[in-house]
């Protein structure tokens with residue numbers, strides 16, 4: 001892992017499964033899938049996934065629960081070794097919502113299962129056709145978009161779905177296939193070192209967020225008015241999106257300047273990690289901003305491939321939606 005700034009000291013917990021643990025877990029998760037995963041509805045996937053936590057090595061499960069409760073080493077958890085040696089994954093799929101086959105189905109259930117330790121896996125009907133476990137893969141013609149489908153362009157700092165007040169509490173990214181150039185980057189709000197007056201501006205409701213282009217939504221979807229930073233000084237929460245957030249008032253140059261300072265401040269405390277197959281990166285989407293560096297896609301089945309699951313940690317919010325894939 002590359003740390004850009006020495007003050008961002010190990011905000012990440014790292015732990016690894018042994019090859020034997022990975023193989024045992026993989027085989028046990030595979031046995032849970034008793035029919036074609038692609039015929040399962042989101043609720044059925046979530047139900048099957050509930051059996052996965054008990055299959056995890058106890059030390060790994062403990063590590064995840066510690067992170068969820070207290071985040072003792074920071075707001076990002078990095079786990080390694082979830083793919084056993086000797087499996088042959090299918091070619092990288094061509095879209096976030098593309099069906100997956102063979103071992104990729106096991107990977108999807110494994111990810112949903114680990115993430116179920118944090119609450120309810122969910123997604124939005126407007127996002128990637130409502131697919132619960134999504135493929136983060138490069139897509140032709142989308143190279144320079146600000147979505148997971150990009151590749152040659154930088155995917156700039158953002159939180160997942162900052163335009164929604166019910167954005168996910170956690171997201172998990174499982175790497176099936178890596179790319180040495182496409183580094184996942186993240187910055188914890190608590191590491192920011194900005195001038196007090198900049199912090200004070202960011203704590204005021206002087207900003208609005210427009211919908212993320214990964215969502216299929218009407219053009220007149222209202223912008224949400226927000227403060228960028230909220231919560232305690234020791235564990236602040238953040239909403240930021242380089243391209244979709246701005247001052248409510250175009251004349252509010254102080255707010256615009258504060259956003260620029262924030263962007264530079266995130267760069268200063270960023271951590272980069274090039275995902276390798278079997279890596280599972282979990283981040284707190286209320287306290288961490290993330291990004292991805294550019295890489296060149298070949299579109300030949302060998303490109304970078306992560307799977308993503310978002311989780312609602314609040315049973316109250318989940319009950320309010322009344323379904324796993326809210327609009």
Ligand SMILES: O=C(O)CCC(=O)C(=O)O
Nearest residue numbers: 136147148184291292306
């Ligand atoms: O590919 C990554 O590392 C992150 C992707 C991402 O942030 C997104 O799709 O929102």
Ligand SMILES: [Fe+2]
Nearest residue numbers: 158159160290
């Ligand atoms: Fe993202």
